[in-house]
Amino acid sequence: MPRFVDRFALPVALLIGAILLTWSSTATGDALVELRPSVDLLLAGHVGAFLAAAPLYGPSVLLRAPFLFAADALGASWVQVFLAGALACMLAPLALALALDGRLRTLARPRATRTAVVLVCLLGPWLLRATPMGHPEETLAGALCALAVLIALRGHSGWAGLVLGAAIACKPWALLAVGPVLLAAPERRVRLLLVAGATTFAGLAPFYLGVGAEHARGAVQGLRTAPRYFHPEQLFWPLRTKVFAPGSSVPGYHGPEVVSRLAHPAIVALALPLSGLFAWRLHRGAVQRRDALALLALLLLLRCLLDPWNSVYYLVPAVLALVAWEALAREGLPTGAIALVALGHLTFVTLEPRISPDALAACYLAWALPATWLLARTAFSGLRVPQRNAQPISSAIAPRTSPGAT
Numbered sequence: 001m002p003r004f005v006d007r008f009a010l011p012v013a014l015l016i017g018a019i020l021l022t023w024s025s026t027a028t029g030d031a032l033v034e035l036r037p038s039v040d041l042l043l044a045g046h047v048g049a050f051l052a053a054a055p056l057y058g059p060s061v062l063l064r065a066p067f068l069f070a071a072d073a074l075g076a077s078w079v080q081v082f083l084a085g086a087l088a089c090m091l092a093p094l095a096l097a098l099a100l101d102g103r104l105r106t107l108a109r110p111r112a113t114r115t116a117v118v119l120v121c122l123l124g125p126w127l128l129r130a131t132p133m134g135h136p137e138e139t140l141a142g143a144l145c146a147l148a149v150l151i152a153l154r155g156h157s158g159w160a161g162l163v164l165g166a167a168i169a170c171k172p173w174a175l176l177a178v179g180p181v182l183l184a185a186p187e188r189r190v191r192l193l194l195v196a197g198a199t200t201f202a203g204l205a206p207f208y209l210g211v212g213a214e215h216a217r218g219a220v221q222g223l224r225t226a227p228r229y230f231h232p233e234q235l236f237w238p239l240r241t242k243v244f245a246p247g248s249s250v251p252g253y254h255g256p257e258v259v260s261r262l263a264h265p266a267i268v269a270l271a272l273p274l275s276g277l278f279a280w281r282l283h284r285g286a287v288q289r290r291d292a293l294a295l296l297a298l299l300l301l302l303r304c305l306l307d308p309w310n311s312v313y314y315l316v317p318a319v320l321a322l323v324a325w326e327a328l329a330r331e332g333l334p335t336g337a338i339a340l341v342a343l344g345h346l347t348f349v350t351l352e353p354r355i356s357p358d359a360l361a362a363c364y365l366a367w368a369l370p371a372t373w374l375l376a377r378t379a380f381s382g383l384r385v386p387q388r389n390a391q392p393i394s395s396a397i398a399p400r401t402s403p404g405a406t
Contacts, residue, residue, distance in 0.1 A: 005027070005165045007106035007164060008096065010101060010118075011094075011098060013096065014094045014097055014122065017122050017244045018087065018090040018091070018093075018094050018122060019087060021122060021123070021125075021126045021225070022083055022086050022087045022090050022131060022136075023083055023225075024126070024197065025131065025132045025134075026079050026083070026125060027076075027131075027132035027134075028079060028082050028132075028134050029131075029132055029133040029134025029338055030133060030134035030136070031082055031134035031135075032134065034134065035055060035061070035082070035134065035251045036078060036082075037053050037171065038050050038053040038058065038061070039061065039068060039081070039082075039254065040053040040078075041053055041086075042061065042065070042068070043068065043069065043072045043081070050282075051206055051207050054207060056172065057137045057170055057171055058207050059169040059170055059203040059204060059207065060089070060137035060140055060141070060169075060170040061085070062203070062206075062341070063088060063089075063140065063166070064084075064085035064086075064088040064089065064133075065086060065169070065198060066088070067084040067085050067088040067378070068081055068084060068085050070082075071084035079085060083131075085136065085166070086136035087139055088293060089123075089131075089136035089139050089140035089141075090125070090131075090136065090139065090140075092139065092140045092143035092144055093121045093122060093124075093125060093139055093142075093143040093146060093320060094121070094122070094200075095143065096143045096146055096147055096150075096320060096324065097117070097121035097177070099119045099147065099150055100117050100118070100150075100323070100324060100327045101114050101117065103150075103327060103328060104117065104327055105164075107328075109327075109331065110149075112333070113327075113331070113332065113333055113334075113375045116294040116334055116338070117323055117326075117327045117334055120319065120323045120334055120337045120338060120341065121143075121320065121323060124316060124320065124323070124337070124341045124356070125138075125139040125313075125316050126318040127341050127344075127345045127349075128312050128313050128316050128319070128344050128345060129312050129313055129347075129349065130313040130343065130346075133312065133313050135310065135313050137170050137171060138171065138313045138316050138317065139313075139316050140167075140170055140313070140318075140321075141171035141173075141174050141251075141317065142300070142316050142317025142318075142320045142321070143166045143169045143320050144163050144164070144166055144167035144170070144174070145164070145167050145174055145176075145177035145181075145296060145300075145317060145320075145321065146293065146296070146317075146320045146321045146324045147163050147175070148160050148161075148163040148164040148177060148181045149180055149181050149184045149292055149293050149321075149324070150293075150324060151163060151297055152181050152182075152184040152185040152186075152192065153184045153289055153290060153292075154291075155185070155187065155188075156187050157185050157187070157188035157189065157191045157192040157195070158188075158191060158192070158195050160184075160185060160192050160321070161181075161191065161192040161193065161194065161195025161196040161197075161198075161199065161405075162195055162196070162199050163388055164178065164181050164192075164196040164199075165183065165195065165196040165197065165198065165199025165200040165202075165203065166199055166203065168199075168200045168203075169197070169199065169200050169203025169204055169205070171315075173267075173303060175217040175268060175271070176267070176268065176296070176299040176300060176303060176372075177269050177296055178193075178196070178271075179271055179272070179274075179275030179278070179295070179299075180275070180278075180292040180293070180295045180296040180299070180347050181196075181214075182275075183275065183279055183289065183295070184284060184289050184290070184292035184293075185280055185289075186289065192349065198350075199316050228237060229252060229253065229254060229308075229309070230253040230254060230255045230308050230312075231308065231309060231310050231357070232253075232357040232360040232361040232364065233307050233310050233347060233348065233360065233361065233364040233368075234257050234304075234306070234307060234308050234309075234310040234364070235306055235365070236263070236306075236404060237257055237357075237365075238364075239253050239255050239256055239259060239357075240253040240360075241253065241254055241255075253296050253357065255308050259308060260308070263306055263307060264307070266306060267302065267303050270297050270299070270306075274298070274299065274379075275295065276294065276305065277380060278291070278292070278295045278379060278380060281380050281381075281382075284380060286381065287378070287379070287380065287381070287382035290324070290325070290328045291378075291379060291382050292331060293321055293322075293324045293325035293328065294321075294322070294325045294327075294329075294375060294378045294379040295380075296321040296325075297318050297321035297322040297325060298375040298376055298378075298379045299373055300317045300318035300321055301318040301340075301368070301371060301372055301375055302340075302372060303318075304318065304368070305368050305369075305372060311348070311349070312344060312349065314347075315341075315344040316339060318340065318383065319328050319337050319340050319344075320342055322336050322337045322340060322375070324335035325378075336374075339371075340371065343367045343371075347360065347364050347367075348364055348382055353361060379403055
């Protein structure tokens with residue numbers, strides 16, 4: 001009985017925690033406008049209309065569908081249906097927490113460290129308001145990217161490709177994880193890439209084939225062009241100009257058109273040379289394959305810094321990647337991930353309604369730029385681990401060599 005309790009106590013506790021955190025707020029944010037029209041069509045049985053009306057992250061709705069239909073069958077309101085789907089998305093960081101806890105057990109890490117890692121996986125998305133802002137799929141995709149790297153580290157190329165492809169189908173920015181996942185894999189990288197491509201196609205095909213090229217063009221446009229409206233928490237804020245809507249005395253902020261056109265492509269393009277640099281450092285033995293998680297965290301943090309539309313929940317994927325790296329590479333608490341969550345919450349939630357946009361931009365850059373530099377140094381220099389820990393870490397991430405392992 002004690003062994004049974006020890007095995008299932010943590011998953012049950014995490015599930016209860018995920019439920020409580022998901023249902024702690026009834027705000028639906030952007031989902032009311034972006035998601036509800038298509039979800040209402042899906043629940044009414046109009047699948048073709050749902051495919052035509054779905055937002056860019058429509059494939060994430062397919063993963064939430066069982067929860068959405070179950071809530072609707074029980075007579076739930078729209079808010080309750082949305083939260084049921086958000087709970088489905090929270091299962092991904094729950095799985096990440098369990099995977100990391102298993103690795104930490106293997107590494108004989110202290111209970112305090114294990115507890116902190118688990119709490120960051122669950123509380124990070126909550127404190128950074130992914131669900132109340134209407135985007136629980138950001139948490140889903142971020143956790144899937146980190147899980148794909150962890151699975152690749154174990155040598156399961158097929159499963160890593162499947163998880164990576166699901167992440168890309170859910171959120172196109174997950175393309176940033178392709179390099180880190182491939183670099184984490186010890187072998188069978190072509191197989192990994194093929195499975196990821198096939199999974200991405202399977203997730204996106206119903207939307208593109210159902211409504212034709214118009215949906216595909218919309219998806220590509222979303223990848224290529226950022227909104228001209230500027231949020232203060234990003235690198236290009238000094239280039240903003242103040243604008244007023246007709247009849248309004250409340251200012252908004254626009255940026256140069258060149259930033260709008262180039263910001264998103266630049267984010268994706270940066271991943272190529274940075275992944276190439278990591279590959280060179282890996283070949284020279286300066287970093288280890290597990291440091292691909294640090295590379296992933298760097299790319300995801302750069303996405304926040306360089307996107308003029310940067311919002312609080314954009315930070316969630318970077319936090320999940322960083323806590324996964326810290327769990328494998330460091331003996332102490334995941335202080336980097338904890339700091340990112342705390343600084344993100346302070347800037348976007350506590351300070352944003354209380355200080356001017358210029359002050360807010362200065363506060364954001366004051367920690368985001370040093371954090372990016374520290375992550376870059378970590379990703380390309382690695383972390384020296386005492387020799388006494390080398391064997392446990394190696395065994396914890398070594399690929400399985402049993403027959404049929406993928």
